[in-house]
Amino acid sequence: MSNKENSVGIGLANFWVALGFMTVAVLLGVYQVAERSGFFPSLESPTLYFASVSTHGVLMGFVLTTFFIMGFGYYTATTSLKMPIPGKGFAWFGFWLAIAGTLTAAVPLLTGNASVLYTMYPPLAAHPAFYIGATMLVVGSWFWCIEMIWMMLRWKKAHPGEAVPLVHFGNTANAIMWLWTTIGVGSEALFQLIPWSLGLLETIDVGLARTLFSWTLHAIVYFWLFPAYILLYTIMPKVIGGKLFSDEMGRIAFVMLLVFSVPIGFHHLYMDPFQEAGWKFLHMFGTFMVALPTLFTGFTVIASMEIAGRLRGGKGLFGWISALPWKEPVMVASGAAMLLLTFGGFGGIINASYSLNVMVHNTQWVTGHFHLIFGGTTVILYFAAAYHMFPRMLGRKLHSRSMAVVQLWLWFIGMLVLTLPWHVMGLLGQPRRISSAPYDDPLVQQWNIHEAAMIVGGVILFISTVMLLWNLYKTHSGPAQELQMEYAEAIHPAPRVPQLLNGFAFWNVVIGIYLIASYGYPIAQFFLNTTYGATPWGV
Amino acid sequence: MHIDETEKKWVWITVIMTVIMVGVLTAYAVGSNIHPPSGFEPIDSTRLHLTEEFAEDNLGYKDNGDGTGTLTMVGARYGFYPSRVEVPVDTPIRIRVASADVLHGLHVPFTNYTTMVVPGYVSEVNTTFQKTGDFSVMCNEYCGLGHDHMWSRLKVVPKSGS
Numbered sequence: 001m002s003n004k005e006n007s008v009g010i011g012l013a014n015f016w017v018a019l020g021f022m023t024v025a026v027l028l029g030v031y032q033v034a035e036r037s038g039f040f041p042s043l044e045s046p047t048l049y050f051a052s053v054s055t056h057g058v059l060m061g062f063v064l065t066t067f068f069i070m071g072f073g074y075y076t077a078t079t080s081l082k083m084p085i086p087g088k089g090f091a092w093f094g095f096w097l098a099i100a101g102t103l104t105a106a107v108p109l110l111t112g113n114a115s116v117l118y119t120m121y122p123p124l125a126a127h128p129a130f131y132i133g134a135t136m137l138v139v140g141s142w143f144w145c146i147e148m149i150w151m152m153l154r155w156k157k158a159h160p161g162e163a164v165p166l167v168h169f170g171n172t173a174n175a176i177m178w179l180w181t182t183i184g185v186g187s188e189a190l191f192q193l194i195p196w197s198l199g200l201l202e203t204i205d206v207g208l209a210r211t212l213f214s215w216t217l218h219a220i221v222y223f224w225l226f227p228a229y230i231l232l233y234t235i236m237p238k239v240i241g242g243k244l245f246s247d248e249m250g251r252i253a254f255v256m257l258l259v260f261s262v263p264i265g266f267h268h269l270y271m272d273p274f275q276e277a278g279w280k281f282l283h284m285f286g287t288f289m290v291a292l293p294t295l296f297t298g299f300t301v302i303a304s305m306e307i308a309g310r311l312r313g314g315k316g317l318f319g320w321i322s323a324l325p326w327k328e329p330v331m332v333a334s335g336a337a338m339l340l341l342t343f344g345g346f347g348g349i350i351n352a353s354y355s356l357n358v359m360v361h362n363t364q365w366v367t368g369h370f371h372l373i374f375g376g377t378t379v380i381l382y383f384a385a386a387y388h389m390f391p392r393m394l395g396r397k398l399h400s401r402s403m404a405v406v407q408l409w410l411w412f413i414g415m416l417v418l419t420l421p422w423h424v425m426g427l428l429g430q431p432r433r434i435s436s437a438p439y440d441d442p443l444v445q446q447w448n449i450h451e452a453a454m455i456v457g458g459v460i461l462f463i464s465t466v467m468l469l470w471n472l473y474k475t476h477s478g479p480a481q482e483l484q485m486e487y488a489e490a491i492h493p494a495p496r497v498p499q500l501l502n503g504f505a506f507w508n509v510v511i512g513i514y515l516i517a518s519y520g521y522p523i524a525q526f527f528l529n530t531t532y533g534a535t536p537w538g539v
Numbered sequence: 540m541h542i543d544e545t546e547k548k549w550v551w552i553t554v555i556m557t558v559i560m561v562g563v564l565t566a567y568a569v570g571s572n573i574h575p576p577s578g579f580e581p582i583d584s585t586r587l588h589l590t591e592e593f594a595e596d597n598l599g600y601k602d603n604g605d606g607t608g609t610l611t612m613v614g615a616r617y618g619f620y621p622s623r624v625e626v627p628v629d630t631p632i633r634i635r636v637a638s639a640d641v642l643h644g645l646h647v648p649f650t651n652y653t654t655m656v657v658p659g660y661v662s663e664v665n666t667t668f669q670k671t672g673d674f675s676v677m678c679n680e681y682c683g684l685g686h687d688h689m690w691s692r693l694k695v696v697p698k699s700g701s
């Protein structure tokens with residue numbers, strides 16, 4: 001019998017769009033490492049470089065992620081709740097709106113009319129089509145958010161008193177978080193950037209714009225990370241032949257991520273004027289709070305791995321590690337992701353530190369940090385999800401498991417080779433977002449060796465990308481094999497959980513209050529005082 | 540509701556770790572008065588030349604006469620002005636920076652002199668340079684196609700009279 005859920009089409013469409021744009025972005029990434037190294041004089045061109053970095057950042061940060069998360073959400077929702085996507089036309093409309101937005105933004109990006117980087121900080125101004133396209137992409141993703149919430153509510157109605165499956169509890173937490181998160185950049189786009197770039201507003205307040213952007217800038221990384229965590233909790237333990245250590249801890253972690261990740265964005269403004277130190281200090285507390293759910297996750301995930309290892313006959317303190325199924329892509333990706341997350345986590349604590357941030361702010365360290373956690377931890381688990389879901393969606397065998405395993409290790413190594421030198425160069429003072437290093441400073445000599453290493457990293461990642469695409473593409477025409485999506489059971493199954501861990505109404509009130517407390521005055525001050533706006537500047 | 544005993548212990552460990560980290564940061568912030576550059580001080584970036592403080596002739600380092608100094612700078616595409624400044628070592632300095640055009644980031648590697656330079660707002664950094672020598676003042680926020688070329692120099696010299 002066939003298990004074709006009605007999410008297969010939209011799931012695959014989202015995944016392929018995500019992978020397609022990611023491939024373009026990887027190619028740009030390789031060009032960027034070559035250009036910025038300064039080893040190839042014929043490549044030098046700031047015009048091309050900044051058009052490229054802007055496109056690479058937008059494609060990786062906004063496009064790959066949004067489409068991947070939507071595909072993941074649809075497919076896991078239908079397979080865990082065992083119900084179809086309601087209002088499929090609605091879901092497809094969101095998808096096409098997001099595509100239209102991406103293409104609208106791509107035109108100015110590729111023609112050098114939006115070389116303002118993915119952070120789009122004013123008063124550098126892009127062509128209005130860039131802001132409008134990006135906004136359409138975000139609005140498209142809201143359709144997905146509504147679908148996720150809608151499905152959770154429907155399921156609860158049909159199963160009164162029962163615990164919503166952890167997978168979909170996570171999807172919904174992410175959807176709700178994303179709606180709260182996008183209020184910041186959404187307001188910046190609608191009330192500032194779009195009217196200003198169209199000439200309807202003469203000036204905009206850069207301090208206000210940066211404050212609104214900070215509202216989005218931290219929680220967006222949790223939007224990206226959520227599916228990766230969901231996979232670690234609900235898919236990985238099953239695939240490796242074990243059990244989830246704790247269903248309730250998963251729920252607690254998801255709720256904490258939802259509540260704590262939006263109201264703490266000021267760690268992106270540590271080095272900015274226009275906000276008082278006290279506010280930054282308060283946000284620092286919140287920022288450290290959001291480390292907790294990640295630390296809890298680390299425990300549950302490693303404990304779940306240990307259970308699997310021991311069930312497979314692993315003995316001794318570390319013997320269970322070698323007993324794990326290291327030929328299984330989901331296992332390899334999860335192991336690699338945990339390692340990358342550990343390295344990245346150390347860096348993150350430095351960045352989040354009220355007083356240490358000054359040493360690394362806006363240096364190449366930061367680029368290293370987010371490639372490690374985002375390009376590394378997060379994306380490697382996206383790959384794992386694709387390897388796991390494609391065969392199930394298509395009803396076909398994965399083209400090559402061993403190729404998948406090699407691909408994942410290559411990605412892991414490539415990311416380390418790319419990002420470790422960046423961390424070092426950052427500590428050696430290299431600013432981020434430079435296309436060359438014309439400084440007449442002996443420091444620059446010390447950067448060279450690291451510039452060479454990062455090119456090697458880029459090439460490894462490119463090879464890895466090709467292997468990924470080939471494997472998934474060939475899976476479409478592989479031999480038939482019917483596999484079900486199965487989710488991990490907890491050691492102590494939780495058919496019923498406390499109300500607070502089975503719904504979000506209460507938590508939405510908490511977030512609302514927390515947001516007003518942390519962002520209310522810092523935003524209001526721009527309206528209560530006389531400030532001076534900035535007119536648009538070309539690059 | 541079931542939370543495993545080992546997991547409860549881990550929760551406590553993580554909470555204690557977090558409290559320690561935040562505690563150390565708080566101790567430095569409160570005890571040694573270490574804060575990132577902050578403060579809400581609007582200024583009209585299009586009229587810097589008409590202000591007393593940021594007019595071209597008034598930029599640079601001034602000795603306050605009480606063992607402290609003030610350094611005033613402007614960031615504009617593509618340089619920080621004055622493009623060469625000399626400041627004394629081991630002297631508390633109040634640095635004031637404004638942008639004449641777009642967003643910039645000012646950073647002097649291996650010192651605590653780092654701040655965003657935001658059009659419409661004055662940035663203020665309070666620091667003491669602890670080593671003499673030549674330093675680069677680099678722009679670390681993308682400000683346009685010439686961003687890489689935006690840099691100037693800072694020389695930290697021995698205190699006069701010592």
Ligand code: HEM
Pocket residue numbers: 026029030032033036053056057058060061064117118119364367371374375376379418431432433434435457458459461462
């Ligand atoms: C072959 C792999 C990759 C290479 C060689 C690469 C290289 C680069 C380079 C050179 C930059 C510019 C950094 C700067 O000038 O400061 C950059 C920026 C960026 N990369 Fe990658 N990257 C790769 C993969 C990824 C992946 C997988 C992601 C995330 C999914 C990612 C996300 C980003 C983002 C968001 C930016 C924007 C940074 C900014 O605007 O400052 N990259 N990348």
Ligand SMILES: [Cu+2]
Pocket residue numbers: 217218219265267268
């Ligand atoms: Cu953040």
Ligand SMILES: [Cu+2]
Pocket residue numbers: 643644678679680681682683685686687689
């Ligand atoms: Cu710059």
